[in-house]
Amino acid sequence: MRKGCIMLFSAAVFLAVGLLFCGPALAGEADSCISCHEKVSPGQVADWRTSKHAGEDVTCVDCHGDKHQKATDGDLAQLPSEHVCAECHEEQFNQFSKGKHNFGWTSLNALPITHVEPDELMEGGRGCGGCHNMGIKSEAQKKEQHDKGYRYQNNSCDECHTRHSFSKKEAQSPRACQQCHMGYDHPQWEMWSSSKHGERWFAKQEGRLDKNAPAPTCQYCHMPNGSHNNHTAWGFLGVRLPLPKDKQWAADQVTILKALGVLDPFTGKPTARLDAVKAVDLARLTQKAWEDEREKMIKTCANCHAEQYARRQLEMGDSMLQKADRLLADAIETVAALYKDGILKKPDTYAYAYPDFLYFLRTGGGNLEQASYIEQVLFQMYMKHRMRTYQAQFHVNPDYAYWYGWAMMTKDLVEIKDLAKTMRATHGAVK
Ligand code: HEC
Ligand code: HEC
Ligand code: HEC
Ligand code: HEC
Ligand code: HEC
Ligand code: HEC
Numbered sequence: 001m002r003k004g005c006i007m008l009f010s011a012a013v014f015l016a017v018g019l020l021f022c023g024p025a026l027a028g029e030a031d032s033c034i035s036c037h038e039k040v041s042p043g044q045v046a047d048w049r050t051s052k053h054a055g056e057d058v059t060c061v062d063c064h065g066d067k068h069q070k071a072t073d074g075d076l077a078q079l080p081s082e083h084v085c086a087e088c089h090e091e092q093f094n095q096f097s098k099g100k101h102n103f104g105w106t107s108l109n110a111l112p113i114t115h116v117e118p119d120e121l122m123e124g125g126r127g128c129g130g131c132h133n134m135g136i137k138s139e140a141q142k143k144e145q146h147d148k149g150y151r152y153q154n155n156s157c158d159e160c161h162t163r164h165s166f167s168k169k170e171a172q173s174p175r176a177c178q179q180c181h182m183g184y185d186h187p188q189w190e191m192w193s194s195s196k197h198g199e200r201w202f203a204k205q206e207g208r209l210d211k212n213a214p215a216p217t218c219q220y221c222h223m224p225n226g227s228h229n230n231h232t233a234w235g236f237l238g239v240r241l242p243l244p245k246d247k248q249w250a251a252d253q254v255t256i257l258k259a260l261g262v263l264d265p266f267t268g269k270p271t272a273r274l275d276a277v278k279a280v281d282l283a284r285l286t287q288k289a290w291e292d293e294r295e296k297m298i299k300t301c302a303n304c305h306a307e308q309y310a311r312r313q314l315e316m317g318d319s320m321l322q323k324a325d326r327l328l329a330d331a332i333e334t335v336a337a338l339y340k341d342g343i344l345k346k347p348d349t350y351a352y353a354y355p356d357f358l359y360f361l362r363t364g365g366g367n368l369e370q371a372s373y374i375e376q377v378l379f380q381m382y383m384k385h386r387m388r389t390y391q392a393q394f395h396v397n398p399d400y401a402y403w404y405g406w407a408m409m410t411k412d413l414v415e416i417k418d419l420a421k422t423m424r425a426t427h428g429a430v431k
């Protein structure tokens with residue numbers, strides 16, 4: 001399995017020599033790691049023993065190197081990046097590299113807010129960084145992390161195949177996705193697990209349905225044929241280029257793109273942020289790219305449903321996004337008018353006197369002022385409630401689609417209008 005050995009094996013003449021030189025030498029190093037760690041961290045060794053790796057003689061040294069040999073020099077152990085896995089799993093590595101997961105770390109770091117929040121939540125991995133650790137880090141990113149004194153979180157593959165079992169079966173469970181795909185702005189776990197699709201899966205787990213009964217999991221729809229390259233048509237932001245054909249919807253998406261800072265709010269021209277959006281693959285940028293993803297998904301649904309049934313379901317998702325965008329654009333324009341009329345002051349960090357979704361959750365700190373309450377409500381409308389409105393449509397969840405999504409958006413809009421009215425009235429009074 002080691003490169004050197006494979007080369008020797010491939011030349012039949014050297015077969016015997018290869019066995020003589022590689023076999024025993026490796027076994028010796030590996031044995032010392034195992035026999036000491038059996039005492040130091042027995043749980044880890046037990047876990048590794050359950051893995052396919054143990055049976056294939058892929059041992060501690062294959063991933064951690066052999067520089068560390070003593071109880072006192074653990075820091076010499078290499079903590080393997082995805083490139084180490086790639087030595088033996090090139091196919092999965094290449095697929096992963098092209099997929100959306102590979103952008104987790106880069107997209108996190110592209111946000112200004114990331115750099116003023118506590119580091120424990122970022123590089124330390126207990127907050128945003130715990131989920132966005134997904135993605136192969138560049139040398140520059142690794143150096144930055146290292147310089148800040150963070151040594152771990154070098155690997156994405158172990159986010160689904162947890163170490164040291166590195167199991168395929170574990171990764172095939174929808175629970176492998178739960179830790180990250182839950183909560184505030186992407187409750188896919190909650191939506192799926194309480195949908196009919198999820199209910200079927202749980203019924204199978206309990207043996208109430210035949211083991212061959214169809215029950216689509218996250219992986220079934222998002223990693224078809226085991227592909228590690230994951231994309232969807234709308235993606236997270238729910239915006240796309242070219243803009244939708246419907247004129248009002250296109251105008252509403254332009255308003256949202258301005259609040260994302262991707263379009264200049266006054267000239268409508270693209271800003272530098274558009275390049276950042278492109279760089280992290282935030283949105284499908286051509287009609288074809290969008291349609292390819294959509295058609296792939298419909299094909300998947302059609303394994304269990306009539307094709308036109310599936311198509312209609314997804315079109316309803318698009319249509320709900322359109323309706324949600326109408327409400328959101330109205331709210332953005334209401335807040336934008338407060339900037340225009342001098343009732344809300346432009347924070348120094350904003351490029352424009354216009355709402356900026358990339359700065360919203362700020363609590364102050366660094367050179368960032370605290371966000372105003374009306375901005376917080378607007379942010380929540382975008383990030384939490386608009387997301388739920390359309391994500392739930394796609395994940396077939398009635399409760400999230402209505403009560404946690406649409407109903408909350410209408411409430412946000414009323415609140416924003418009310419707050420704006422009061423702010424205008426009291427602003428006049430102060431003057
Ligand atoms: C004589 C005992 C001993 C031997 C032999 C040994 N280790 Fe360790 N190893 C330790 C101890 C002790 C630690 C530190 C644990 C701690 O900090 O709590 C450690 C730490 C580690 C770490 C974690 C490093 C980190 O940054 O946290 C890795 C990985 C590791 N060992 C792998 C190996 C491998 C691979 C081998 C064989 C090449 C090996 N160990 C051999 C005792 C040993
Ligand atoms: C297939 C590759 C692979 C093998 C084989 C492997 N490890 Fe690891 N190990 C990893 C990865 C990946 C990490 C996480 C690295 C990070 O967080 O940066 C890790 C982390 C560790 C850590 C530090 C983190 C912790 O939870 O304590 C220790 C200690 C460790 N391994 C010990 C071992 C020992 C002992 C063996 C052999 C029984 C072994 N590893 C075999 C891939 C491997
Ligand atoms: C030295 C080669 C080698 C390295 C390095 C290696 N693997 Fe493997 N891996 C194997 C072999 C061999 C198998 C067994 C293949 C089989 O059963 O088809 C395997 C199997 C697997 C499986 C399937 C397990 C199952 O339950 O069927 C996963 C997942 C996996 N490896 C992940 C990883 C990850 C993640 C890393 C890096 C942290 C890694 N491997 C590093 C050789 C390697
Ligand atoms: C460790 C956290 C983590 C785990 C575990 C995880 N994901 Fe993700 N996932 C992310 C992050 C972060 C993103 C966004 C990446 C980015 O910033 O571009 C993402 C993006 C996605 C997307 C792309 C959506 C789009 O924009 O088109 C899909 C699909 C997806 N994940 C499916 C899954 C599935 C299925 C599983 C389980 C098999 C899973 N994820 C497990 C963190 C995770
Ligand atoms: C619980 C895990 C988790 C936490 C914590 C988390 N994210 Fe995410 N993030 C995700 C997932 C999963 C996605 C993809 C969701 C989707 O496509 O519906 C995502 C998407 C994103 C995206 C869009 C990426 C894209 O290309 O589509 C950005 C930017 C982002 N998160 C930044 C952050 C920031 C900043 C924080 C902390 C304030 C944070 N995230 C906290 C899991 C998390
Ligand atoms: C988002 C979760 C997720 C991540 C991250 C992930 N995998 Fe997987 N992996 C899976 C799933 C699910 C399967 C099972 C696919 C199937 O059903 O065939 C799998 C299967 C595998 C297999 C077994 C292939 C086979 O046909 O037996 C290997 C090897 C593997 N992954 C390696 C990797 C490597 C290397 C990485 C990092 C570059 C990685 N995986 C990252 C979810 C993930």
Ligand code: HEC
Nearest residue numbers: 177181188189192216217218221232233234235236391394
């Ligand atoms: C029955 C198929 C199906 C299942 C099962 C499924 N999804 Fe989805 N998922 C979709 C569809 C359809 C979309 C929207 C695609 C589009 O944009 O056209 C989507 C979109 C997504 C997105 C992008 C943002 C969004 O929500 O619209 C992420 C991330 C995601 N799914 C993750 C998951 C996770 C994690 C699970 C399991 C907990 C899961 N999905 C289960 C079909 C499914």
Ligand code: HEC
Nearest residue numbers: 196197200214215216297300301303304305310313314396
């Ligand atoms: C692996 C099989 C499978 C796949 C793939 C699948 N479904 Fe389903 N779906 C089912 C089953 C089984 C049910 C429950 C019986 C029924 O209502 O038809 C169901 C139910 C539904 C329902 C009705 C839910 C309710 O509350 O009554 C909708 C809508 C739906 N699926 C849409 C989709 C869409 C859209 C896709 C693709 C993104 C999809 N399904 C993919 C198996 C599947």
